[in-house]
Amino acid sequence: MKGNAKGHRPLFDLDLLRAIVMVADCGSFTAASARLHSTQSTVSQKVRRLEDMAGHKLLERGSREVQPTDAGETLLAYARRMLALNDEMIESLAGASVGLTVRLGVPEDFVGGPTTHMLAAFNRKHPQVKLEVTSGLSRDVASSYDRGDLDIALVKQRRNSREAVASWPEQLRWIDSAKYPSILLDPVPLVAFPPRGLYRDDMTNAIEGLGRRWRMSFISSSLSGIQAAVADGLGISLLPARSVTAEHAVLTQESGLPAIETMDIALLHRPTADQVVKELAKMLSRMLATP
Structure with missing residues (x-):
């Protein structure tokens, strides 16, 4: 990109940007390719094309989870804005309301009561956001999160057995x-x-x-x-x-x-999660911190 005249700079393809955002959100190429209904090699090629265009390495491919580099974090921030603007344009032209979907997984004993009250308050604040809430055994919720099927999850675990955004002792x-x-x-x-x-x-x-x-x-x-x-x-x-x-x-x-006193309630979401997901996480944290 260096040395290019302003009018001849490359245009970033939204399809490539969507691919890297999905990889960052899912934490793996495998989960991202499933979500994109594509092959892992195709998704990898799209990320490599972006890295060539940007002139920087954008993702660190670790043994357990893919993490964005500093340049990747910068690109992801712009990519989310560009994809959001694209969706807004489509929404405006179509005259339809297309919102963000947030997928939340919780243990069975969190269904109803304070959780429902909190989710209703979140929905009133963000009526354009579609909430998909699933419940079940903690091991199943954790597996769904690890596969990239959930954006945010509450799971029960042995105390300090897994890194989490936040955790609380399970009474x-x-x-x-x-x-x-x-x-x-x-x-x-x-x-x-x-x-x-x-x-x-x-x-x-x-x-x-x-x-x-x-x-x-x-x-x-x-x-x-x-x-x-x-x-x-x-x-x-x-x-x-x-x-x-x-x-x-x-x-x-x-x-x-x-x-x-061996169990924790752990809150999980990825570091690259959308700001709306992080806001929901803060509301869950306040709920869990309230006796």
């Missing part, structure tokens, strides 16, 4: 049925998520630490299933404090069960 409670308690049964019946599910190992290790026997009496991948099974007297369980209902009795340390 856990031992719960029994208020009507049909089973803590004194031998062996102790346990209600739990499937193998590799959250809290399961903490439960069995704690019971064994008391020198007591246990058995799995009910297994479900559904939070509501776990809550109902405990309420109906099928066994005790370990759940987030927000998941305790009036049909449950919280077991205190007088029962001999130890406090479990």
Whole structure:
């Protein structure tokens, strides 16, 4: 680009800019090519063409995640503006409202309540933004985020096991049925998520630490299933404090069960995320920081 007359400078192709923005947002060429319905080699070629035009290396291709260089950060900022202007022009010419889509993933116990109130407030502030919210087991939400299918995610994890934008301790409670308690049964019946599910190992290790026997009496991948099974007297369980209902009795340390403080709630989004995504992340942070 150096030495070119002003009128003969190359024009950056929006298709190339869209490719590098997608790679930066997804953190990988593989995920970006899937989102663009293209091949990985085609996306790589587009990024190389941009690097040739810019005269700088734009992406650092690490072993785990692709990261923009300083020049890449500069180009990405302009690329987002140019793509946004292109969308605005199309929207104006078509007379239609085309907005940004933000894809959020949360654990099942975050659906409804404060989360819904926060999302409604965000939607009122940004009516042009389309929110796509999915929920499920934390391991599934994390996998979707890693594949590039989500822009922002809340996941539960072992404390400090993964780098996050922010994290908070997960407050856990031992719960029994208020009507049909089973803590004194031998062996102790346990209600739990499937193998590799959250809290399961903490439960069995704690019971064994008391020198007591246990058995799995009910297994479900559904939070509501776990809550109902405990309420109906099928066994005790370990759940987030927000998941305790009036049909449950919280077991205190007088029962001999130890406090479990091994889990975090982690907020994830990519450093190159759109400003709207970062604003939603700040609103989620304020919600989670409120007792």
